[in-house]
Amino acid sequence: MNTPNSYARCSISSRHNQGSLFRERSRAAGTWRVTDPVAPSGSERRLRTVLFLTISAMLVPQPGVTLADNGKSSSSLASQPLGNPAVESTSREIDEGRGSVWEAYVGVVAAATCFLSSPPEPDRLPLPGNPINQKVRYLSFASGDPGRVQAIRVTFNDLPPPYDTWNGVVMWVAQPSIFCETAGHKTPPCPPHPPSGGENIGATLQCEPHFMDWSTLGVVHVFHEGIIPSATYTVQVIDSTCAVLESNFSDPLIMTTSRWGDLVRNCVTCPCGPPDGVVNIPTDVTALLDKFRNLEPPDVTCYAPSKVRADLDRKTPNQLVDISDVTFCLDAFRGFGYPPAAFGPPSPPPCSP
Numbered sequence: 001m002n003t004p005n006s007y008a009r010c011s012i013s014s015r016h017n018q019g020s021l022f023r024e025r026s027r028a029a030g031t032w033r034v035t036d037p038v039a040p041s042g043s044e045r046r047l048r049t050v051l052f053l054t055i056s057a058m059l060v061p062q063p064g065v066t067l068a069d070n071g072k073s074s075s076s077l078a079s080q081p082l083g084n085p086a087v088e089s090t091s092r093e094i095d096e097g098r099g100s101v102w103e104a105y106v107g108v109v110a111a112a113t114c115f116l117s118s119p120p121e122p123d124r125l126p127l128p129g130n131p132i133n134q135k136v137r138y139l140s141f142a143s144g145d146p147g148r149v150q151a152i153r154v155t156f157n158d159l160p161p162p163y164d165t166w167n168g169v170v171m172w173v174a175q176p177s178i179f180c181e182t183a184g185h186k187t188p189p190c191p192p193h194p195p196s197g198g199e200n201i202g203a204t205l206q207c208e209p210h211f212m213d214w215s216t217l218g219v220v221h222v223f224h225e226g227i228i229p230s231a232t233y234t235v236q237v238i239d240s241t242c243a244v245l246e247s248n249f250s251d252p253l254i255m256t257t258s259r260w261g262d263l264v265r266n267c268v269t270c271p272c273g274p275p276d277g278v279v280n281i282p283t284d285v286t287a288l289l290d291k292f293r294n295l296e297p298p299d300v301t302c303y304a305p306s307k308v309r310a311d312l313d314r315k316t317p318n319q320l321v322d323i324s325d326v327t328f329c330l331d332a333f334r335g336f337g338y339p340p341a342a343f344g345p346p347s348p349p350p351c352s353p
């Protein structure tokens, strides 16, 4: 076993057949111990409990390495591909008489050549000056280098109260999927919807990286409870060949969201202009109402703004534009701030180490 690479990011989790789940995370390879406080110990555990242990490491995604049980456990171990021949691991159970303790080693046996990723590109409007197509509740960007397997990290930089407790949280863009552009229609098959064609690519955020070739997707619209109005985020890409070192991430794309209820400047231009810091009835509320009604020229001057510009409601936006989105825009015009009382207080900051 070679000297472990101290820069690998690893995680270990386990559950037994009675539903308990425990999990540990770290930024370093090496030896770890985790304790399941619920699982019984010794012979009692062996009689009625089966434990499953999973180890994963950040250097992913080619199959090759499996979990090895070299301990004295009589439990079943789930043999799990680690995803990269550069990663190795062993594990064993230690019976300490109280609870169930697992010890695991995760190391890196070969240094990979790190491909430095290109930074994400923000979604822009086809208007003079190509302004950024800023949203209230979404971060929209294109990312990825052709043919590369990469993951996208979002850092919560500056969120206003009461979401300021989330500042510093780091999450990753999850598996993307298609959602429809028509206001009241979410899942495919999607009705045709000019001028965009009817389908969008969306993704939420999760605590672990999702590696894939993002370069073929075009713009991805990211939504989450933590993507809120008047906030700032950093988006960066890392290639699967790289250890999770700050120097291995792409240059940052700094993204901001518009103020609560601020969809557009106006819809005199087509498409409707970017948010202008003001919420008004003839502009923002009317644009949202037009989107809710799926209005098209010649009934209106421009196509209504896209769904991701208009989707304000729910606590995690729901990829639908209905009357509740219109109502929230009206509330924003009337001076009500974010979050609305209907959303309740923020969830605890996710992905805590």
Ligand SMILES: [Ca+2]
Pocket: 262, 263, 264, 265, 275, 276, 277, 278, 279, 280, 283, 284
């Ligand atoms: Ca506005």
Ligand SMILES: [Ca+2]
Pocket: 311, 312, 313, 314, 317, 318, 319, 320, 321, 322, 325
């Ligand atoms: Ca909505």
